[in-house]
Amino acid sequence: MADEGPDEQRFTAMYDECRQRVWAYATARAGRQVADEVVSETFAVAWRRLADVPDPPLPWLLGVARNVLRDGHRAQVRRESFAAELGRWAPRPATDIAEDVAERLAVLRAMAALPEGDREILILIAWQGLTPRDAAKVVGCSPAALRVRLHRARRRLLRAAEAETPDGQAEGARGTRPQVGIVSEEMS
């Protein structure tokens, strides 16, 4: 990108700073199949509306990506792509593994069982490292409302994760439970 004006420089710097985070957000939400497309559209919007982009730009960009995801990809598709992604991240271990590894896998799989709204908050806080204030900007609610939603999401995650860990699991459940990727529970 040679011959750049100040707008081009600002935009490129913003892209370099945030691109991977926007991609990670979209991938975590809906899988890599759609992530590139979401990133592309998000930065196209950012360029067109460069004058509106605040500093720091990340919460704004994630908010745009969120809208792109919502408008362009049906909930059903998002859910299925996420589940497919999770199948790669959290394969079911064949044999005994260390406890902390087992816990991480259980938490990952538990994510698939959560309502999309919960998952979204958890991704913003735990994976994007946003403050509740910034996360609230992304989803368009007040920081107080976000804290309430985070509290609930966390509680549901814990419950789902405990159901996933071997000692929290009902007897004989393994083997008949659907694999991640074909999770059949209804998620809003």
Place this chain on the structure above:
Amino acid sequence: MKDVLRTLQEARPAELAPDVPADEGVRRAELTRAMAAEHGRAEDGRIGRGRRVRPVWGLGLAGAVAAGAVAAAAVITTGGDGTEPHRGGAPTVALDARTVLLTAADRADRQPETMRAYWHQVTVSSDTYMMGSDGDRYAIAVRSRSESWTPSRPGGKAWGAQQDLGARPATKADAQAWRRAGSPAAFKVEVPVAPGAPGRLKGFTAKTAPGPRELSGSPLVDGDKVFWLGRNVTMKDLRSLPSDPARLKAGLLRWYEGHGTESDAPMASDEWLYTVARGLVMDMPVKPEVRAAGFRMLAGLPAVKSLGKATDPEGRTGNAIAVDEKTPVGVIRHEMIIDLASGTALAGQNIMVAPAAGAQLPAGRTMNSTVTLSTEWTDAKPR
């Protein structure tokens, strides 16, 4: 499990870490795609659309116009020969074809459109022919300007205006050879009756002086057919094409019968689709979202490659994409030069890249080209 949020943090897949660098090719493509649009000043959040009023789709493809008023006499091939490929010389890395086409699609998608009485196109075509004797051959470019008015309603007349712009030596080197030959003002040109057809030739005389402009009108083919899109189509057909690339592709492929658009010679389906879709995005009065779908469909064809920045015969710069076709006379490169800022095709040109044994054309010559100067809907009467 004590702190489930912390465990979740630790469980984040490595590829989702914020400091993983983006692939350089991806970076370049995404930045280019984003910044191809106008930007910036709009505080109201509206997309800055259509500020540049330059409705331009190319013409170029013989057979795009379904018979009718404009006898599209673009002789693809053997007798000809041509100008050097015009390549803009900046040593930048070429964007891949997919990026070029998807960017064009994004821009095309946002063009405003109001249908009027006529779809009006102005194009300049050029065909190149070899002249002179064996020892001192040179190429001339025979240029003509065409205007066409395609009625938006059935039952009307299609109108066309044609003017020979005159023949001239194709390149500087050709001009020198032409002067050595005595600077003739007229050239006897012979071309095969059909592409690749042996034997029979038809001849005409090309002059350096421009000819008169001639306007004529004629009824539409079958009363309502306006373009050719694998078959003759009506304006209604064109206006109801799907804006989904996959559906558009499937719809077009129904008319593919295993052979080329200009002859019965076999042609692969990707090449055929390219030929047909090039006509669609360059010439036809389809809805903006369908033009975008055409670009997106082309982006999905593996045979389409990128040639980087290029200058069209009118000196306008854009990004060139192409498909190579193996023909009896040699490998011909079908190029389309696209302006990324407006999502329009500026020009189409066919280059001989690898002449078959005995072919008259040397490698690298432009065989013919068509440049679109303007396309627009208009209520103004043909004149």
